[in-house]
Structures are given as structure tokens and as C-alpha cells.
Amino acid sequence: MKNKEPLILAVVVFFTLATYYLVEPFAHSIMHKHFESEGFAYKDLPAITKKGNVARGKELVMGAGACTGCHAITSQGLEAPMNAVTAARSYGVNPPDLSNAGAVYDAKFLDALIKNPAHALMVEHKFTPESGKSYPMPKFYGAGGNMDQEVADMVAYLQSIAPKADKLTPAMAFETACGRCHAVRYEKWTQIGEKPEYKKKRDELEFNIRVLDYQDSLAKYMGTLPPDLSIYIRSRGEHYIKTFVENPQQYLKGTAMPRVGVNAEAADKVIEYLEDSGDTKRHERESVGKNVMIYIIIFAIFALLWKREVWRDLH
Amino acid sequence: MAHFTKATSIKDWLNQRLAIEKVEKVMASEYWIPKNINFLWAMGMVLVITFTFLLVSGIFLLMYYQPNVDLAFDSVNYTIMREVDFGWLWRNVHGVAASVVFLIIYIHMFTAIYYGSYKKGREMIWISGMLLFVAFSAEAFSGYMLPWGQMSYWAGMVITNLFSGGSLHADGLVEWIRGDYVPAQAFLSRFFMLHVLLIPVAILGLIGLHFGALRIPHVNNQDGEEIDFDKESKKYLAGDKAGSKVIRFANDFMSKDMLVVAIYLVFFFYLVFYHYGFAMDPVNFDPANGLKTPTHIYPEWYFLWSYEILRPFSTNIGLMAFAFAQVIFMMLPFLDRSPNTVPASRRGLFKYWFWAMLIDMIILTAMGKVPPIEPFGTIGFYAALTFIGLWIALPIITMFEKKA
Structure with a gap:
């Protein structure tokens, strides 16, 4: 009797893999648009031509009617002029604290943003002349000198006060880049900050009301409340999130979600934050997985030896 | 009542009450x-x-x-x-x-x-x-x-x-x-x-x-x-x-x-x-x-073939085809009219029927997942017709099967 088992196994494996290929990689390639990452290069934005002067940049950022009129820089002891809820009522969304901006955002992007925010953020379709609306952050029209030089100075200053790349935590990157629009309830993150542990129910309710007020303003500004990102790493996956953040318009034409302008390192930190939230046990999964595989392979070796032993007399 | 003697071991005690040796033979060593x-x-x-x-x-x-x-x-x-x-x-x-x-x-x-x-x-x-x-x-x-x-x-x-x-x-x-x-x-x-x-x-x-x-x-x-x-x-x-x-x-x-x-x-x-x-x-x-319908709704992979028998037709015909697909496998022993109990490879036309059915179900599975755009809609439609046709053909081809 010829042993047909290898042939049968090959047939079973072939049809299983064919089915898998068709319902997974193939079907998903039909259902979803696929975009390759540009590595957060922001090729459409012009390069910075001037070398920035930190001291001059500081004067410009802190100057009357400049950045700190709306933005906090808490690392430099500058609090925001308004609390988050009031600011959202005025602008739609709370303007970011600039303490970490130099580390989170791409320099070229910051440069373009200061000159023309709606353009850099890719939200010009929302603020057309016909709409009668203008982007809440005004364009910088220069402080009397060479504008390219002045903006380069400001960017240099923001980079000089920002934490070094290795000091930037995933939470800092997420909060600066995403956290003013997106809640992450599995990490207790709300749009107005991390929800503290309250001893009194009343204090907790007051906090919740502030969050709801903020979300009302935000939903009005964005058209809908941006989603909670707790397990977006599972529902969307790393590739989609990265390429979406790089250029939201390519997936969702007309979306109110701005291009965030994070640099590649900060994008990795944001992904790490989302993994901590939505795929918390990934390290444990890998280590347990390795041990289980070793155990099962040893089990299979014993099973093979037992089968041989038992079947020796049967052939 | 059965006669019980003083047990000589735990096994004997259990054996008198549960016939475990007999059970072991029937279920394992002499099955x-x-x-x-x-x-x-x-x-x-x-x-x-x-x-x-x-x-x-x-x-x-x-x-x-x-x-x-x-x-x-x-x-x-x-x-x-x-x-x-x-x-x-x-x-x-x-x-x-x-x-x-x-x-x-x-x-x-x-x-x-x-x-x-x-x-x-x-x-x-x-x-x-x-x-x-x-x-x-x-x-x-x-x-x-x-x-x-x-x-x-x-x-x-x-x-x-x-x-x-x-x-x-x-x-x-x-x-x-x-x-x-x-x-x-x-x-x-x-x-x-x-x-x-x-x-x-x-x-x-x-x-x-x-x-x-x-x-x-x-x-x-x-x-x-x-x-x-x-x-x-x-x-x-x-x-x-x-x-x-x-x-x-x-x-x-x-x-x-x-x-x-x-x-x-x-x-x-x-x-x-x-x-x-x-x-x-x-x-x-x-x-x-x-309030938010997903762009694509599809069942898990193991239901896709029957879903695709439902989908390419108009509502009523689709539902009938779907109902047909749900019960027809149950009828297999009665639709196969051949007396031969041998592998499909030694059964004439049934050999082709088997592989055609397997491949057709894989095609249905694949088409059930992708959106019904062309050419997938057409492929799914013909695969569903093939499925029904194969079942109708089964009694006929097996009736004329030669004794193996």
C-alpha cells in the first residue's frame, strides 16, 4: 500500500491557503484603498531656507499679540489665557500647549503652519471665502523683517524648548498631536486632560460636565465628535493610522480631520501610545507565545514517539 | 438487586458498581x-x-x-x-x-x-x-x-x-x-x-x-x-x-x-x-x-459560501436559494444514488462532481466577501448557479454510475 498521506496533506494545505488568500489579503485589497507612507516627509511643503535664531524666535513667540496670546507654554511657566472649555467655546478646539511642539511636529510643517495654518493642515476646503469662515488661528504676516527668517526663528525657538527625542514619552506625543480632539477612555484620557481619581461624586460630575461642554464645542467645530481612539490600533491598524495621519484627505476626501504634521519619531510614539491602550498585553503575548510553541513542539515529538511505539506491532 | 461482595481494591469496588472494565473495553480497547x-x-x-x-x-x-x-x-x-x-x-x-x-x-x-x-x-x-x-x-x-x-x-x-x-x-x-x-x-x-x-x-x-x-x-x-x-x-x-x-x-x-x-x-x-x-x-x-452602517458588511469566512448563494439573486429567489443551500447537504445520502462506497477517484463522474463542488464553494466563499462589483458579481452569480446545478445533477450522474 502506497503512502498517500503527503499528497493528501498537500491537497488540504493548498485548498486551505487558497481560501485564506481569497478571503483575507485578496478581499481586503479590493475593499480598502491602500496608500504607501511618505515617511512623514511632507513633500508638498517648502523646505526651510533660513537658519533660525533662538533668541530672536523667543522674542517673536512671546511678543505682544503673538503666539502666547492664545497658546500656553507651560514648560516656560506660561499658562493658557483661557481654560480648555472656554477656549473651545471661542475657537472650536483648545489651542495646543507649545511646550512639546518642537519635538512632535515636523519643522517644515511648523514653518508652513505659522505662515498659512489652513493650508498646512489641509483644511482649506472648510474655510473657503464662500463659507464665510476663517481658520481660528490667523496667518502670520511678519513682524517687520524678513518673514521667512522670522518664522525660521520661531521654529528654532520651539525646537530649543522642546524635550529631546528620547525624553518625549508616547503620552506626551499623543496629547500634543491628537489629545485635544480624541478621547482614549481606556487610558482615562479626555479632550481636556487625564481624568483624575475623584473622592467625591460631585467633583467627578463637575469634571464630566466640563468634558461634555468641551465636546459640544468640538463637535460643532468638526461637524461630529471625533472618535475615541482606545482600540483604534485593533480596528484600523498601524499602517492605516500612520498613512491617515500623514494625509487624511487621501482616505476621506473632505474630512474635517486636519493633517497633524507629526514627524516620523512622534508618529511612532503615538502608535506606541495606541498600542499601550488597545494592545496592552502584546509583550506578554509574545513571551507566552514562545513558551507555548516550545511546549507544543516537545509534545508533538513525544506524540510521534508514542505513535511509532504503538504502531510497530501493527504494520 | 445485584450481588455485591467485599471489594478487594478500588478498581474492584468501582467495577462492581460501574462495570468500568467493560466500559473501557466497549469504549476503547475493544472498540x-x-x-x-x-x-x-x-x-x-x-x-x-x-x-x-x-x-x-x-x-x-x-x-x-x-x-x-x-x-x-x-x-x-x-x-x-x-x-x-x-x-x-x-x-x-x-x-x-x-x-x-x-x-x-x-x-x-x-x-x-x-x-x-x-x-x-x-x-x-x-x-x-x-x-x-x-x-x-x-x-x-x-x-x-x-x-x-x-x-x-x-x-x-x-x-x-x-x-x-x-x-x-x-x-x-x-x-x-x-x-x-x-x-x-x-x-x-x-x-x-x-x-x-x-x-x-x-x-x-x-x-x-x-x-x-x-x-x-x-x-x-x-x-x-x-x-x-x-x-x-x-x-x-x-x-x-x-x-x-x-x-x-x-x-x-x-x-x-x-x-x-x-x-x-x-x-x-x-x-x-x-x-x-x-x-x-x-x-x-x-x-x-x-446610526452608522459599516461600508462593508460580511459574515465570518465560514458563512460566506451560503451568503453568496443568497446575494446575487433578487430577494425572493435569493432566499429560496439560501434555504436550499442550508438543507441540501443534509440530503446527500439520498441524492447519491450509487451503491458504490469507494473513494471518489474510483467513481466515474462523481470524481469530477466532488472537485467541482469543492472549488465552487471556495469561489462562492471568496465572492461572498468582496463587494458585489464587477466582475465579482457575475462570478458569484454563476458560482451560485453552479452550486444549485451540481446538486440537481448529483442523482442523475450517480444513478448511471457503474458498479466499482
Whole structure:
């Protein structure tokens, strides 16, 4: 009797893999648009031509009617002029604290943003002349000198006060880049900050009301409340999130979600934050997985030896 | 009353009361299995092991799951996945096993079709097996509702809608099944009950029936040979193990089973730890939202072939085709008119029927997942027609089959 088992196994494996290929990689390639990452290069934005002067940049950022009129820089002891809820009522969304901006955002992007925010953020379709609306952050029209030089100075200053790349935590990157629009309830993150542990129910309710007020303003500004990102790493996956953040318009034409302008390192930190939230046990999964595989392979070796032993007399 | 003597050992004590030696003989050492079999005969044991994984992991998940529309999603994705020690492991095992169990069921089914293991007294094995398939399908569907994600909600909506029967407009029946106009708390509660109690109990009963149905006709073999089990087992017991055509269930058959199970478990645990995404659809990681329909709604892969028999037709015809697909496999022993119980390779036209059916079902599966744009809509339509045509052709081609 010829042993047909290898042939049968090959047939079973072939049809299983064919089915898998068709319902997974193939079907998903039909259902979803696929975009390759540009590595957060922001090729459409012009390069910075001037070398920035930190001291001059500081004067410009802190100057009357400049950045700190709306933005906090808490690392430099500058609090925001308004609390988050009031600011959202005025602008739609709370303007970011600039303490970490130099580390989170791409320099070229910051440069373009200061000159023309709606353009850099890719939200010009929302603020057309016909709409009668203008982007809440005004364009910088220069402080009397060479504008390219002045903006380069400001960017240099923001980079000089920002934490070094290795000091930037995933939470800092997420909060600066995403956290003013997106809640992450599995990490207790709300749009107005991390929800503290309250001893009194009343204090907790007051906090919740502030969050709801903020979300009302935000939903009005964005058209809908941006989603909670707790397990977006599972529902969307790393590739989609990265390429979406790089250029939201390519997936969702007309979306109110701005291009965030994070640099590649900060994008990795944001992904790490989302993994901590939505795929918390990934390290444990890998280590347990390795041990289980070793155990099962040893089990299979014993099973093979037992089968041989038992079947020796049967052939 | 039976006569009991003072027991000489624990075994003797148990033997007088439970006849454990007799039970061991009937169930294992003198339960005779043909020797001429291949690894496909181990799929039953693989299914038992997979079902055990589902049961055990399900018990652990049940301790933390909350069947409430406001809590269900987070009880799975937060409590079980983050808070509970190894909750993620139980969930991955449960999710992957729920998907893989269908792969093994399909292999088991097509093995039976190929070797004609539903004929000549084995009809009840096939029918009880198909009832198990139905019960597992209901179990899988009800379980899929429980995380209360977008796919749970919308699959629940679409599948319960089928019961309106197209032009029959039996909307009352749909509402009765849902307990509401739309899937909501009543719907989740009852599918929870079905998933953790009623259907598992039915499955356990059907497994008993399926095993029982094997006893009298015995397990089939690779060549469809009719074996005199009494004669061959005597030969075995007389010491001619090599010459006998039968082997003991334990340890002979069991040792081969366990080898196949071990190889299967390498594959299974690889999926559990490194490649579980296919079993847990990304869309279901968004919480259920009745106001936001997902772009693509599709069932899990194991339902796709029957979904694609429904989809290419107009509502009423589609529902009839779907109903046909649900029951027709059950009828196989009666639609196959040939007296031959041999592998498909020795059965003339049936050989082509078998491979055509297998490939057609894979095409239906693939087309059931992709959106019905061209050319997929057309391919799906013709694959569905082919499926129906093959079943109509089956009695005819088998009637004229020559005696092998």
C-alpha cells in the first residue's frame, strides 16, 4: 500500500491557503484603498531656507499679540489665557500647549503652519471665502523683517524648548498631536486632560460636565465628535493610522480631520501610545507565545514517539 | 438487586458498581477501527480537542463578560483584554478556535464526501454530523453578537432580517426573534443565553448522537472495503496484530490521533499568538452604532459560501436559494444514488462532481466577501448557479454510475 498521506496533506494545505488568500489579503485589497507612507516627509511643503535664531524666535513667540496670546507654554511657566472649555467655546478646539511642539511636529510643517495654518493642515476646503469662515488661528504676516527668517526663528525657538527625542514619552506625543480632539477612555484620557481619581461624586460630575461642554464645542467645530481612539490600533491598524495621519484627505476626501504634521519619531510614539491602550498585553503575548510553541513542539515529538511505539506491532 | 461482595481494591469496588472494565473495553480497547485509514480520520479527535478549548476558554470568558448593551463592548475589550490576567489569551484561543473549528468541520465533511462515508448504513452519521454543523453555525453566530461591536450589530441586523422571508413580509417574526424593532438589549440577552446554554447543550447531545451513530456501521476506511469486524478483531486478539485489518481505538488509533492533534496544535497556537487577526474582524473593534452602517458588511469566512448563494439573486429567489443551500447537504445520502462506497477517484463522474463542488464553494466563499462589483458579481452569480446545478445533477450522474 502506497503512502498517500503527503499528497493528501498537500491537497488540504493548498485548498486551505487558497481560501485564506481569497478571503483575507485578496478581499481586503479590493475593499480598502491602500496608500504607501511618505515617511512623514511632507513633500508638498517648502523646505526651510533660513537658519533660525533662538533668541530672536523667543522674542517673536512671546511678543505682544503673538503666539502666547492664545497658546500656553507651560514648560516656560506660561499658562493658557483661557481654560480648555472656554477656549473651545471661542475657537472650536483648545489651542495646543507649545511646550512639546518642537519635538512632535515636523519643522517644515511648523514653518508652513505659522505662515498659512489652513493650508498646512489641509483644511482649506472648510474655510473657503464662500463659507464665510476663517481658520481660528490667523496667518502670520511678519513682524517687520524678513518673514521667512522670522518664522525660521520661531521654529528654532520651539525646537530649543522642546524635550529631546528620547525624553518625549508616547503620552506626551499623543496629547500634543491628537489629545485635544480624541478621547482614549481606556487610558482615562479626555479632550481636556487625564481624568483624575475623584473622592467625591460631585467633583467627578463637575469634571464630566466640563468634558461634555468641551465636546459640544468640538463637535460643532468638526461637524461630529471625533472618535475615541482606545482600540483604534485593533480596528484600523498601524499602517492605516500612520498613512491617515500623514494625509487624511487621501482616505476621506473632505474630512474635517486636519493633517497633524507629526514627524516620523512622534508618529511612532503615538502608535506606541495606541498600542499601550488597545494592545496592552502584546509583550506578554509574545513571551507566552514562545513558551507555548516550545511546549507544543516537545509534545508533538513525544506524540510521534508514542505513535511509532504503538504502531510497530501493527504494520 | 445485584450481588455485591467485599471489594478487594478500588478498581474492584468501582467495577462492581460501574462495570468500568467493560466500559473501557466497549469504549476503547475493544472498540475496533479499520487500520487502512489516513490522517483525515483524526479530524474527529481534532474537533473534540478544539471544542474542548472553546468550552474551557468560554467558561473563563463567561466569568467577566457582561451581557448588557452598555457594558458588553468594554467588558470584552477592556476588562478581559487589559484587566484580567491572561484574559487576552482566553479570548484569542476562543476567537481562533471558533474560526478554525469550521475549517476542520469542512475538512471532515469533504473527507466524508470523498470516501462515501455517508452511505450503506452510515446515513445517520452524516445526518447527525450535519445537525452538528447547523448547531455550530448557530453557536458561532450567537457568539459573534456578544462583543457588541459594529459587525455584531449589523450582522445581527442583516441575518435576523432574513426571517422576514422577502415578499412574505413576516416582520412580526423578525421582531419576535429580536425582541425589539432593532437589535438591542433583549436581542443581546437572548443571544447570550443561546450561546452559553441552549446551543452548547444541544451540541453536547448531538456529539453523543454522532458518536453513537458510528457504533453499528463502524468507521469507514480508505478503500471503502467492507470489513468483517468480528473476524478481524478475533485475529487481532489472537496476536496477529499485523495481519488484522482492525486496530484498537485506544491506544492504537488514539496514538495516531494524538500525533495529528499535536501537529494541529502547533498550527493552532501559531495562529493564537501570531496570526489571530483573521478570526477577529477589525470592524468589530468599533462599538455598535445603530446610526452608522459599516461600508462593508460580511459574515465570518465560514458563512460566506451560503451568503453568496443568497446575494446575487433578487430577494425572493435569493432566499429560496439560501434555504436550499442550508438543507441540501443534509440530503446527500439520498441524492447519491450509487451503491458504490469507494473513494471518489474510483467513481466515474462523481470524481469530477466532488472537485467541482469543492472549488465552487471556495469561489462562492471568496465572492461572498468582496463587494458585489464587477466582475465579482457575475462570478458569484454563476458560482451560485453552479452550486444549485451540481446538486440537481448529483442523482442523475450517480444513478448511471457503474458498479466499482
